[in-house]
Amino acid sequence: MTAPAPLRRWTPSADGGDRLAVADPEVQLALRGLDGAVWLDPRLRELVAARTAQLNGCLASLARHSRAAVELGETHARLAALSRWRRSALFDARERAALALADALALLPGAERLDRSRRAAARHFGARELAQLVFVCATAGARDRLELASGGG
Numbered sequence: 407m408t409a410p411a412p413l414r415r416w417t418p419s420a421d422g423g424d425r426l427a428v429a430d431p432e433v434q435l436a437l438r439g440l441d442g443a444v445w446l447d448p449r450l451r452e453l454v455a456a457r458t459a460q461l462n463g464c465l466a467s468l469a470r471h472s473r474a475a476v477e478l479g480e481t482h483a484r485l486a487a488l489s490r491w492r493r494s495a496l497f498d499a500r501e502r503a504a505l506a507l508a509d510a511l512a513l514l515p516g517a518e519r520l521d522r523s524r525r526a527a528a529r530h531f532g533a534r535e536l537a538q539l540v541f542v543c544a545t546a547g548a549r550d551r552l553e554l555a556s557g558g559g
Contacts, residue, residue, distance in 0.1 A: 433552075440545050446538040449478040450501065454508045454539070455546040457488055461512040464550035466558050471546075500530040504539055511543040 444451065452475035459467035472485050487494040491505050503526045510523035528536055 437545075437549070440541075444538060444542060444545075446535065446542055449475060449480055450504060450539075451542050452478060453480065453484075453488070453501065454504055454542055455549075456485065457491070457505055457508050458512050458543060458546040459550055460489055461509065462547060462550040462554070464553055464558075467546075467550050467553055503527040503530045507539060508543045508546075511540070512547055 452471050456468055456471035456475060459465075459471055472480075475485060476482065484494075484496045487496050488505075491497050491502065497505065503523075506523045507527045510520045514520070524536075524540075527539060531539055
C-alpha cells in the first residue's frame, strides 16, 4: 500500500468554479471538509477529476483540473490523450484501473461493469487507497454537477 501523499486541498477557484459553493458558505465549508479527507496521490487525483469532468461535459472543471495536473508534473500529451486513454500507451496499468473506475462511476453503465472496474482497481490499490479513489471520483462528479447547475461548465 502506498503511503498517503501530502495533503493538497482543492479550493474554490478564482475563475468562477464552484459558484454555488461560494454563494453558500455552508456548502463551501462542506466541500472543504470533503477535500480535507483526500490524501490520494495529487497527480492521479487531478487526472481522475479531469476525466470525470470530460465525461460530465464540464469544460471549466476540465480546464481547472488540467491546469492543476500540469502544475503537478502531468504532461500535455497525456492530458490530450485522456479521452482515448483505453487506446493510449501513455497510461500505466494502475492509472488505467483508476480511469476505468472513474468512467464506470461517472457513466454508471450497470452493476456488472462497475463491479468489474472496482475489482480491477482493487488489484492496483489497497483498500484505503481504493476508498480514496472512489471518494475522489464521487466528489469530482458532485463538483461538476454543482458547477453545471450554477450555469458554469
